[in-house]
Amino acid sequence: xxxxxxxxxxxxxxxxxxxxxxxxxxxxxxxxxxxxxxxxxxxxxxxxxxxxxxxxxxxxxxxxxxxxxxxxxxxxxxxxxxxxxxxxxxxxxxxxxxxxxxxxxxxxxxxxxxxxxxxxxxxxxxxxxxxxxxxxxxxxxxxxxxxxxxxxxxxxxxxxxxxxxxxxxxxxxxxxxxxxxxxxxxxxxxxxxxxxxxxxxxxxxxxxxxxxxxxxxxxxxxxxxxxxxxxxxxxxxxxxxxxxxxxxxxxxxxxxxxxxxxxxxxxxxxxxxxxxxxxxxxxxxxxxxxxxxxxxxxxxxxxxxxxx
Amino acid sequence: xxxxxxxxxxxxxxxxxxxxxxxxxxxxxxxxxxxxxxxxxxxxxxxxxxxxxxxxxxxxxxxxxxxxxxxxxxxxxxxxxxxxxxxxxxxxxxxxxxxxxxxxxxxxxxxxxxxxxxxxxxxxxxxxxxxxxxxxxxxxxxxxxxxxxxxxxxxxxxxxxxxxxxxxxxxxxxxxxxxxxxxxxxxxxxxxxxxxxxxxxxxxxxxxxxxxxxxxxxxxxxxxxxxxxxxxxxxxxxxxxxxxxxxxxxxxxxxxxxxxxxxxxxxxxxxxxxxxxxxxxxxxxxxxxxxxxxxxxxxxxxxxxxxx
Numbered sequence: 001x002x003x004x005x006x007x008x009x010x011x012x013x014x015x016x017x018x019x020x021x022x023x024x025x026x027x028x029x030x031x032x033x034x035x036x037x038x039x040x041x042x043x044x045x046x047x048x049x050x051x052x053x054x055x056x057x058x059x060x061x062x063x064x065x066x067x068x069x070x071x072x073x074x075x076x077x078x079x080x081x082x083x084x085x086x087x088x089x090x091x092x093x094x095x096x097x098x099x100x101x102x103x104x105x106x107x108x109x110x111x112x113x114x115x116x117x118x119x120x121x122x123x124x125x126x127x128x129x130x131x132x133x134x135x136x137x138x139x140x141x142x143x144x145x146x147x148x149x150x151x152x153x154x155x156x157x158x159x160x161x162x163x164x165x166x167x168x169x170x171x172x173x174x175x176x177x178x179x180x181x182x183x184x185x186x187x188x189x190x191x192x193x194x195x196x197x198x199x200x201x202x203x204x205x206x207x208x209x210x211x212x213x214x215x216x217x218x219x220x221x222x223x224x225x226x227x228x229x230x231x232x233x234x235x236x237x238x239x240x241x242x243x244x245x246x247x248x249x250x251x252x253x254x255x256x257x258x259x260x261x262x263x264x265x266x267x268x269x270x271x272x273x274x275x276x277x278x279x280x281x282x283x284x285x286x287x288x289x290x291x292x293x294x295x296x297x298x299x300x301x302x303x304x305x306x307x308x
Numbered sequence: 309x310x311x312x313x314x315x316x317x318x319x320x321x322x323x324x325x326x327x328x329x330x331x332x333x334x335x336x337x338x339x340x341x342x343x344x345x346x347x348x349x350x351x352x353x354x355x356x357x358x359x360x361x362x363x364x365x366x367x368x369x370x371x372x373x374x375x376x377x378x379x380x381x382x383x384x385x386x387x388x389x390x391x392x393x394x395x396x397x398x399x400x401x402x403x404x405x406x407x408x409x410x411x412x413x414x415x416x417x418x419x420x421x422x423x424x425x426x427x428x429x430x431x432x433x434x435x436x437x438x439x440x441x442x443x444x445x446x447x448x449x450x451x452x453x454x455x456x457x458x459x460x461x462x463x464x465x466x467x468x469x470x471x472x473x474x475x476x477x478x479x480x481x482x483x484x485x486x487x488x489x490x491x492x493x494x495x496x497x498x499x500x501x502x503x504x505x506x507x508x509x510x511x512x513x514x515x516x517x518x519x520x521x522x523x524x525x526x527x528x529x530x531x532x533x534x535x536x537x538x539x540x541x542x543x544x545x546x547x548x549x550x551x552x553x554x555x556x557x558x559x560x561x562x563x564x565x566x567x568x569x570x571x572x573x574x575x576x577x578x579x580x581x582x583x584x585x586x587x588x589x590x591x592x593x594x595x596x597x598x599x600x601x602x603x604x605x606x607x608x609x610x611x612x613x614x615x616x
Contacts, residue, residue, distance in 0.1 A: 028402035028582055033543020040541050046366045048401050050358040055406050058354045062411040062432070065404065069394040076384015076394075086377040086384075093356050094336035096373065098363050103370040124370070233348050235341020257370075274336055 025052045075226045082187035084126035088227035091273040092236070096123045100257070100275075108254045108303035115166025118303035122259040123275045125245065127185045132175055132198040140212035141176065141199035144192060149181050149214055154284060154294040157210035160203050160248060161301045168207025169302060172250040175200045176213065178243070183219030215284055215294060216242040218267050231272065241267035241276060246300070253302040260298055333360045383534045390495035392434040396535035399581040400544070404431045408565070408583075416562045416611035423474025426611035430567040431583045433553065435493045440483055440506040448520035449484065449507035452500060457489050457522055462592060462602040465518035468511050468556060469609045476515020477610060480558040483508045484521065486551070491527030523592050523602060524550040526575050539580065549575035549584060554608070561610040568606055 029045050036044075054060070075085040090096050104121040135141065142149070160172045177198040179185055186196040201209045220238035221227060231238050243259040261268050261281045268276050284294040337353050344352075362368070383393040398404050412429040443449065450457070468480045485506040487493055494500040509517045528546035529535060539546050551567040569576050569589045576584050592602040 024402065024406065024582070031542070031544055031582075035543045036541065043366050043368070043372065044401075044538075044542065046362050050362040050365075051401060051403050052406055054354050054358040055403060055410060057358075058351050059410055059414055060351070060407050061414060062404075062407050064351065065398070065407040066395075066432075069392070069398055072380050073384035073387045073392065073394040076381035077387070079381045079385070084377070084381065086381040087374075090373070090377055093352075093359060094332065095359050095363060096370075098332065098360055099368050099370050099373040102363060102367050106367055106369060124374075230352075233344065234339070234352065235343045236339055274332070274339075 025049060071226045078225045085225045085227060087126040088221055089230065091123065092227050092230055094274040097274045107306055109306040110163060110303055114163045116161055116163045116301045118163045119256060119258060119300045120277050120279055121257055122277065122280055123273065124257050128177065129187065129198065132177065132195050132200050134200045137201055137204065137210045139199065141197055142214055143196045146181055151293050152181060152215040153292040154213050154215055154296055155289055155292045156213055156296045156298065158298040158300060159207045161207060161299065163301045163303045169250055170203055170205045170207055172203045172248055173200055174203065174209045175247040177245045178213060178216040179219055181214065181217050183217045212292060215262060216244050218242045218265050221272055236272060238272050239267045240273060241265040241271055248300055248302060250302060252305065254305040256300065256302055333357060379534045386533045393533045393535060395434040396529055397538065399431065400535050400538055402582040405582045415614055417614040418471060418611055422471045424469055424471045424609045426471045427564060427566060427608045428585050428587055429565055430585065430588055431581065432565050436485065437495065437506065440485065440503050440508050442508045445509055445512065445518045447507065449505055450522055451504045454489055459601050460489060460523040461600040462521050462523055462604055463597055463600045464521055464604045464606065466606040466608060467515045469515065469607060471609045471611045477558055478511055478513045478515055480511045480556055481508055482511065482517045483555040485553045486521060486524040487527055489522065489525050491525045520600060523570060524552050526550040526573050529580055544580060546580050547575045548581060549573040549579055556608055556610060558610060560612065562613040564608065564610055
């Protein structure tokens with residue numbers, strides 16, 4: 001090979017000669033067009049800086065990088081309508097719990113002297129499904145009861161309030177989903193009917209909702225994919241404390257996505273996805289109420305959506 | 309909902325109340341078992357810190373995070389034996405070029421007073437395939453010539469040297485691959501035979517290799533997936549300068565993965581994946597040699613693999 005001439009050496013961008021220094025990272029960032037939407041520019045600039053800084057900090061080797069890329073590819077290949085392995089990978093690194101808190105802080109607007117504190121949010125998780133059936137208040141969301149689950153049957157109710165005024169919110173949509181006693185969501189389990197243990201309810205004129213469900217069951221997050229491999233590598237268990245997912249939607253308010261945890265579950269102290277917050281831990285109370293073993297009252301307070 | 313008792317409030321880990329502060333990130337890192345292999349602990353600790361720091365720096369919102377996760381999932385779903393979209397996503401952010409340079413610096417051992425400088429590495433890219441056919445020196449790697457490609461036919465040869473001694477290396481394996489004149493690699497193009505424009509050669513006793521190939525063609529990286537979407541968002545073109553991929557393997561030496569670039573191609577100044585280095589830019593020389601239009605001599609110098 002002939003040596004490059006001086007002219008050609010000048011032609012090539014000098015920044016590309018110093019891959020290991022910040023000028024290389026700056027060259028990648030500066031390749032963005034001035035027409036890049038501002039939010040995309042901000043997010044991608046920070047992402048590129050942190051990715052490059054991570055690679056330099058640990059002297060990331062090509063086989064390690066390729067293992068990472070192929071791990072993410074495999075997560076995508078395992079994902080479908082019923083499972084989102086990319087979310088699980090993110091969750092075991094605490095990223096969704098962090099982003100969830102950032103989002104609640106950013107999206108909600110709390111007036112000075114608000115009457116009530118807004119209920120804290122919690123991660124969506126990979127098992128949410130849109131279009132759960134809309135039921136009348138009081139309906140049991142368990143479409144197929146399993147043997148022995150009468151000990152878990154629960155009457156749940158509560159009110160939805162406006163944080164600013166403290167008044168109840170009528171016609172709010174309360175969407176709930178939880179595991180079956182075998183620890184599986186319906187889309188993980190061919191024995192369960194479609195949308196088993198899922199349902200939407202509308203609050204009445206008094207902001208009241210009610211339903212029947214089950215005490216939820218602690219379960220391992222799916223352990224047969226990249227998220228499971230990462231947990232094994234880190235010597236961590238895959239267990240999540242028993243919880244009920246709740247999403248409350250009402251135009252004009254910030255949509256609340258949260259989870260409530262059964263205080264009796266020891267994994268509330270050691271959640272594989274770092275999502276538990278004190279104020280989301282609840283007590284299932286034994287009851288004489290007909291047809292159920294427990295009752296649980298859970299009131300939820302919504303903040304107004306911030307004008308962004 | 310009843311307020312948590314003081315005892316229960318104490319039970320829950322206080323770190324989880326401060327998701328937005330470093331204690332939360334530390335809690336995620338500290339969840340790793342003491343038995344975590346040291347390299348995994350170092351890499352994952354830095355990865356978690358940078359991911360969390362990125363999310364905090366830009367106030368990453370949940371819908372933005374989910375868009376990112378689902379973009380990576382989609383990259384995985386588009387990936388198969390013939391395409392690695394995860395690599396492309398990484399490449400348009402400059403990450404593979406950076407990791408490639410880190411790796412060459414980390415894996416090669418250059419003695420003081422080495423006779424020659426080692427040839428610089430370059431990214432592998434997503435189109436490498438193992439098990440290309442092994443040919444005799446001088447063989448044409450183009451299995452199916454297309455109309456008009458006689459103007460691109462090239463005789464390529466060179467020697468493989470040992471950086472430390474400056475002496476030729478016999479029996480080194482030289483693996484080459486390049487695009488067809490239509491800008492497509494064989495696995496992207498049903499009209500090309502399997503392993504078209506790919507071949508392996510062994511250096512003879514003098515460290516010499518030779519083959520026939522084509523002047524490579526500049527091409528857009530695949531633009532129909534997440535990597536293409538990111539380029540569009542950043543207002544960037546997808547073009548790569550024309551290049552020939554080369555991988556040289558010989559036990560005892562660090563495997564060299566590199567690319568050589570045609571100096572006539574203007575994209576050497578503006579590569580969509582930031583991989584061009586000055587010393588990898590070469591001149592295709594017009595020739596009177598029978599059956600070809602150009603000749604190209606490219607000598608390669610290998611460094612010893614570092615004992616890690």
